[in-house]
Amino acid sequence: xxxxQGAVVLTIVLxxxxxxxxxxxxxxxxxxxxxxxxxxxxxxxxLKHEGISNTHAELILLNAASGDAAAGGPQLGIRDVSSNGTxxxxxxxxxxxxxxxxxxxxxxxxxxxxxxxxxxxxxxxxCFTVHLGDV
Numbered sequence: 670x671x672x673x674q675g676a677v678v679l680t681i682v683l684x685x686x687x688x689x690x691x692x693x694x695x696x697x698x699x700x701x702x703x704x705x706x707x708x709x710x711x712x713x714x715x716l717k718h719e720g721i722s723n724t725h726a727e728l729i730l731l732n733a734a735s736g737d738a739a740a741g742g743p744q745l746g747i748r749d750v751s752s753n754g755t756x757x758x759x760x761x762x763x764x765x766x767x768x769x770x771x772x773x774x775x776x777x778x779x780x781x782x783x784x785x786x787x788x789x790x791x792x793x794x795x796c797f798t799v800h801l802g803d804v
Contacts, residue, residue, distance in 0.1 A: 677730060677743055679703075680804040681714065683797045692803065695730050697743050703728040705783065706751075716795050720784035722751040728799065731772060745801060747775045754785030777801035 676694045683689045691714065693703050706712040708723035716725070731746040749755035749767040758764045760778040766785050767773055775781075782796050 675743070677745060678802055679728065679745060680800045680802065681797055682800070682804065683714075684795075688797070690804065693728075695728075695743070695745075697730055701730045705781075714797075716783065718784070718795050720753045720787050721795065722753065722784075725749075725751040725753075725783055726755045726767075726781070728775070729772060731774060745775045745777070745799065746772045747781065747799075748772050751784060753783075753787070756782040756785045758782070775799060 676696045679693050681691045681693070683691065693713070695701060695703065703713045704711060704724055705714045705716065705726045706724040707715065707717060707721045709715050711724055727748045727750060729746045729748055730743040732743060747757060747767065748771065749769050755767045756764050757767065757775060758780045759776045764782065777800050778798065780796055780798050782794050784794060787794055
């Protein structure tokens, strides 16, 4: 995880593996979250989809006690703050629906799925992959 002291660098690949790549840095006590949603003025990652809330989910820093304590230092987490739900699939795992407003550890390489609840006319869900460090 490159970056300044205490920084957690994450790379987000929007859509499929060849999608747009975005890099972010989170720092304890400074920038501790990245917002995901439909509202351009409130979201760091803007996703235009009918089922995505203005602020849908947040990528957040967890302390070692909340995340993977074996790794030490801050860990990456995700929190669903939406109406239609957020899911994720850790590498090699099954899709899990997040509990609303609960911080959940997010392993590197996880696929994030928004929204989980989709009306038939709204189309498909939107997915992106979150990697710790640069890809």
